Amino acid sequence: MNRKAFSPDAVVVGRSSRMRAVFEFVDVIADSESSVLITGETGTGKELLANLIHHRSGRRAKPFVPVSCAILSETLIEAELFGHERGAFTGALRDRVGRFEMANGGTIFLDDVDDVPLSMQVKLLRVIQTRTIERLGGGQQIPVDVRIITGSKKDLKQMVADGKFREDLYYRLNVIPLSLPPLRERREDIPSLVEHFVKRYAHARSVETKPLSPSVMDAFLRYPWPGNVRELENACERMVQTCSCAHIRTGCVPSSVLFHAKGAVPDAVTPPDGGGDVAAVSLDERLQDVERSLITWALRSAGGNKSRAAELLKVKRSTLGDRIEKLGISA
Amino acid sequence: MSSRERVQAVIDRVRPLLQADGGDVELVDISGATAKVRFTGNCVGCPSAFVTLHLGLETAVREELPEIERLVLV
Numbered sequence: 001m002n003r004k005a006f007s008p009d010a011v012v013v014g015r016s017s018r019m020r021a022v023f024e025f026v027d028v029i030a031d032s033e034s035s036v037l038i039t040g041e042t043g044t045g046k047e048l049l050a051n052l053i054h055h056r057s058g059r060r061a062k063p064f065v066p067v068s069c070a071i072l073s074e075t076l077i078e079a080e081l082f083g084h085e086r087g088a089f090t091g092a093l094r095d096r097v098g099r100f101e102m103a104n105g106g107t108i109f110l111d112d113v114d115d116v117p118l119s120m121q122v123k124l125l126r127v128i129q130t131r132t133i134e135r136l137g138g139g140q141q142i143p144v145d146v147r148i149i150t151g152s153k154k155d156l157k158q159m160v161a162d163g164k165f166r167e168d169l170y171y172r173l174n175v176i177p178l179s180l181p182p183l184r185e186r187r188e189d190i191p192s193l194v195e196h197f198v199k200r201y202a203h204a205r206s207v208e209t210k211p212l213s214p215s216v217m218d219a220f221l222r223y224p225w226p227g228n229v230r231e232l233e234n235a236c237e238r239m240v241q242t243c244s245c246a247h248i249r250t251g252c253v254p255s256s257v258l259f260h261a262k263g264a265v266p267d268a269v270t271p272p273d274g275g276g277d278v279a280a281v282s283l284d285e286r287l288q289d290v291e292r293s294l295i296t297w298a299l300r301s302a303g304g305n306k307s308r309a310a311e312l313l314k315v316k317r318s319t320l321g322d323r324i325e326k327l328g329i330s331a
Numbered sequence: 332m333s334s335r336e337r338v339q340a341v342i343d344r345v346r347p348l349l350q351a352d353g354g355d356v357e358l359v360d361i362s363g364a365t366a367k368v369r370f371t372g373n374c375v376g377c378p379s380a381f382v383t384l385h386l387g388l389e390t391a392v393r394e395e396l397p398e399i400e401r402l403v404l405v
Binding site: 213214215218219242243244245249250251252253254255256258259 | 341344345348349351352353354373374377378379380382383384386387388390391
């Protein structure tokens with residue numbers, strides 16, 4: 001629970017237009033009391049952003065309490081959020097204050113709210129409406145003054161449509177929606193993020209910050225970063241920890257990043273070279289091969305998202321659909 | 332594509348980066364399930380680079396060519 005001293009400006013890095021827009025929006029909404037729903041893939045920095053909002057708000061002197069709702073059982077989530085009285089269940093040896101009470105006067109950040117089971121969603125809704133909680137095994141209504149920020153990996157609106165998330169709760173949480181872009185959609189931030197983390201980890205080890213070769217940055221720029229900033233941070237930590245010479249070069253880049261196949265555009269245009277013999281080549285078949293390999297590459301790079309893949313190939317979404325069908329590619 | 336060309340294609344994914352850093356990697360030979368490669372220049376002799384380059388290349392090659400089981404440095 002004890003968090004390190006937080007200095008948001010030193011931690012949240014991003015000069016891309018997408019991130020600048022996010023920061024400007026944060027300044028606008030920080031002081032409001034409304035609930036905020038932050039949507040973003042894993043590792044995009046939802047908790048950091050929630051912390052930033054808290055520290056820019058009038059509640060900054062009070063606690064910021066982050067809690068992940070991706071806890072296995074419902075009883076555990078309930079005990080975690082609302083606390084319990086002694087003897088409420090086996091193992092409840094003493095009274096325990098829940099996260100809502102801990103956050104009193106401040107902000108609670110409920111991460112992974114998409115993982116909250118339906119039955120638990122009702123209880124959450126009641127807390128938000130009444131601003132009171134009831135400890136497990138206790139009959140007393142305890143008032144709490146808490147600003148609620150939630151984080152979700154999935155599109156909650158879609159979950160509502162699928163019947164997996166309560167609509168009433170969704171509207172309560174989604175008063176101010178904020179979405180964090182994945183790193184692959186703000187690649188221009190990669191260099192400054194790398195510099196930031198390399199400097200930070202060198203500082204943590206009390207060593208000089210070593211220069212990075214341009215190849216290292218090239219490898220980082222072409223990798224799609226499915227784990228987003230968290231993955232990039234880990235890669236930087238690894239490089240600083242393992243580099244044994246005076247310069248961070250290609251050999252220090254984690255192999256998962258360096259050897260990543262999907263980042264490289266396939267080279268399907270090299271003419272077939274049969275050595276001395278010149279064999280006939282079917283232009284149609286060859287073009288189909290090129291088409292198939294580029295479409296497969298685009299679909300993989302776009303994580304299966306056809307609209308995005310169509311953008312990568314600079315064709316219309318419908319055109320891509322037709323070609324996929326013609327070539328019998330399984331997306 | 333022959334096995335040799337396919338191993339070469341995996342190597343070519345990282346070769347330009349290595350070359351820009353004053354290093355290089357060369358496919359020497361393929362015999363049976365073993366591919367022999369040689370790293371030269373910068374990063375040779377660094378234990379971290381050994382893990383990244385040798386094991387990373389071996390993993391990448393094996394993923395794409397199941398018939399290759401080992402990558403040996405010569």
